[in-house]
Amino acid sequence: SLQLASEIQQRFQPTSPPIVLGYELQGISFSCYEIGGDYYDFIEREDGRLVVALGDVSGKGTAAALLMSSLHAAVHAQAASHSTLVETISNVNRYLAENIPSNRFVTLFYAELDPKSGSLSFVNAGHNPPLIVHESGTLEHLAAGGLPLGIIPNAEYREGRTQLQPGDVLVIYSDGVSEAVDPAGEEFGPDRLYHVV
Numbered sequence: 124s125l126q127l128a129s130e131i132q133q134r135f136q137p138t139s140p141p142i143v144l145g146y147e148l149q150g151i152s153f154s155c156y157e158i159g160g161d162y163y164d165f166i167e168r169e170d171g172r173l174v175v176a177l178g179d180v181s182g183k184g185t186a187a188a189l190l191m192s193s194l195h196a197a198v199h200a201q202a203a204s205h206s207t208l209v210e211t212i213s214n215v216n217r218y219l220a221e222n223i224p225s226n227r228f229v230t231l232f233y234a235e236l237d238p239k240s241g242s243l244s245f246v247n248a249g250h251n252p253p254l255i256v257h258e259s260g261t262l263e264h265l266a267a268g269g270l271p272l273g274i275i276p277n278a279e280y281r282e283g284r285t286q287l288q289p290g291d292v293l294v295i296y297s298d299g300v301s302e303a304v305d306p307a308g309e310e311f312g313p314d315r316l317y318h319v320v
Contacts, residue, residue, distance in 0.1 A: 141165050143173060143238050161297055162191045162231075166202050173238060174202050178231040178272075179250065179297045186227075193222065194229055194272075208235060212246045212272070212280045219273035229272040232265070232295050241287040246280050248272050251296060256320045258290030294320050 140148035150163050166174035176198055180190045197218045201211040212233055219229060232253055234245035247253075249271030252264040267283030287293065296316070 141167055141173065146236075146238060148175075162194055163295075164195070164198065166199065168202070168205075168235075171238065173236045174233070175236060175295065176231065176233045177250070177253075177295045177297065178229055180229050181227050190223055190227060190229070193219065194231070198231075198233070208233065208244055208246050208282045209280050212248060212268075213278075216248070216272040216278055216280070217276050220276040220278075223273050228274050231272055232268075234265075234295075236287070243285050243287055243293075245283050245285075247283065248280065253293060253295040254317060254320060255285065255287070256292045256294075256317070258288065262317055292320055 140150055162178040164176040178194055180187045197215045201214045230250040231248045232250040234243055236243050245265055247268030252266040255263040269280040270278045
């Protein structure tokens with residue numbers, strides 16, 4: 124069944140990042156020990172905007188991989204509907220809350236980039252706040268959003284907005300990065316991540 128889970132996970136990951144003028148995009152996912160429920164996506168909209176999403180499904184193994192495929196399907200169905208970010212995430216949340224076991228949930232960072240202006244709109248549903256390290260060296264956390272998905276059907280979400288400038292670096296990550304431990308058992312932690320970026 125782990126073979127099946129691995130195949131499901133790999134099938135739903137982008138084969139390569141899209142080419143967007145003026146931006147360098149990269150998505151990486153690898154499982155340290157067993158199959159998890161990490162999900163990331165690039166979705167190119169007809170209006171030229173780019174959806175960037177990264178989610179983390181609770182649990183491991185085949186159940187998590189199946190839940191991740193439900194998340195993938197729901198995000199793609201809603202992203203195409205051209206509603207607002209809050210409507211998109213609210214609909215994904217309602218679908219998951221009604222269709223996944225009550226002891227499961229999903230954290231998701233979902234953003235829409237306008238490549239021409241650099242404006243970034245986002246909803247953070249309980250996920251690790253992504254980092255923007257501005258070229259000047261200042262740090263911004265993208266935390267605005269709401270609860271993880273799949274817990275309360277009518278949970279309310281709010282949209283955050285920020286602006287990417289030339290030279291800025293946006294890093295969206297799951298807790299597998301910040302909670303990685305060295306041989307001595309010390310966590311990598313968010314401070315080290317910031318300094319690396």
